[in-house]
Amino acid sequence: MNSTTEIAGLTIRSYVIPTSIDNDDAADFIAMVDVRNRIYREISGSDDEAMTAAELLPNFWADEYTTRHFFVIEMDGVMVGRMGVDLPLEDDSRVAFWIIELIEDVWGLGIGSAAYEIVEQIAREAGRTSLQSWAEHPASDDARLEPPTGFGYVPKDHIARFYLRHGYSLEQVERKSLFDLQGDLGAVERIHGEAAAAAADYEVVQWMLPTPEEFVSGYCVMKERMVTDAPSADMEFDEEVWDEARLRKMEARVLDGNRTQLVTAARHRVSGELCAFNELDLPLDRTLTTSQHDTLVLSDHRGHRLGALVKTAGILRLRELAPDSPRIITWNAEENRPMLSINEELGFYPAAHIGAWKKVLS
Ligand SMILES: CC(C)(COP(=O)(O)OP(=O)(O)OC[C@H]1O[C@@H](n2cnc3c(N)ncnc32)[C@H](O)[C@@H]1OP(=O)(O)O)[C@@H](O)C(=O)NCCC(=O)NCCS
Structure with a gap:
């Protein structure tokens, strides 16, 4: 067109x-x-x-x-x-x-x-009928717009006015956060030790893409839950069916671009089930910023510090894989207090507000 x-x-x-x-x-x-x-x-x-x-x-x-x-x-x-x-x-x-x-x-x-x-x-x-879009709103002196969740805000800047003018409403605010990888990782090590002690029934397993066959089905279960379980306010997402073919397609999008991804998961020792995971996306040039993608703890396994366990294990391994990467960048819903609390405790700091905008067509 x-x-x-x-x-x-x-x-x-x-x-x-x-x-x-x-x-x-x-x-x-x-x-x-x-x-x-x-x-x-x-x-x-x-x-x-x-x-x-x-x-x-x-x-x-x-x-x-x-x-x-x-x-x-x-x-x-x-x-x-x-x-x-x-x-x-x-x-x-x-x-x-x-x-x-x-x-x-x-x-x-x-x-x-x-x-x-x-x-x-x-x-x-x-x-x-459900049109959705995200935008980073740089800090400004404009009045604040708050989403119905009550968590976070974005300035009513040119970008926000553009959405409003076209019939959109602000449904959710995400926080972009950064973590300094060149600083002291003492807090990460301490929290990792505490989380490992609290999660004695679980062990950490890690792999680089492509996912080894033994973890494929467990990883697919967690990827499906990511869509349904991550806080999404009134943003609308389809349920997704993840099988090995879909997982391999996702992996190819990373690997064919010469990037790679470190996946850190928590495995329940008795059942062998994968119960939590965290993804760190490494660019080909490992002196650049690393991106943290999905992190999720399956609902049946919450309350054992598994979120902290997989995040800290990921960061500690990343230090070996990409010692010169300056920072990690990540995004979380402002209402996702458990995840933000872990990030803040580790040393992530807020860098920007992201608005999640939606319009329902008649
Ligand atoms: C958000 C973004 C896409 C808006 O694009 P834009 O071209 O600046 O927006 P428009 O000019 O169409 O917006 C309309 C504004 O221009 C003015 N305008 C001037 N000439 C116009 C015309 N011929 N038609 C419509 N509007 C016109 C309008 O008055 C209006 O201003 P107002 O809202 O202050 O009254 C752009 O700012 C951008 O790329 N931002 C960064 C990326 C981003 O955040 N994208 C958002 C979605 S991913």
């Missing part, structure tokens, strides 16, 4: 997702990644979320779980942003997830609104 809107010089067009960034047709994709990284730097003031084109590419390849639409946004032939719409393919899915990201130089010209028309058109044509 190509769209040339009424705004002079504006083009919103789809582009080729190459099979390799070395291909002749990869130029748009590579330029898109540069724009992405610039936008994230402008918003956060750091390169913590930067990725190379090679690392990002596998995330754009088609699979049977999601229909994905990608566009670049150009003014007078110069790329100034990107947008994307994801349509999960779970049975009877009503949801759509989207991003519109522009470099700051072109904010406030109506470009985001023009792009948003395409988002809604795609969602309507696919019969999706």
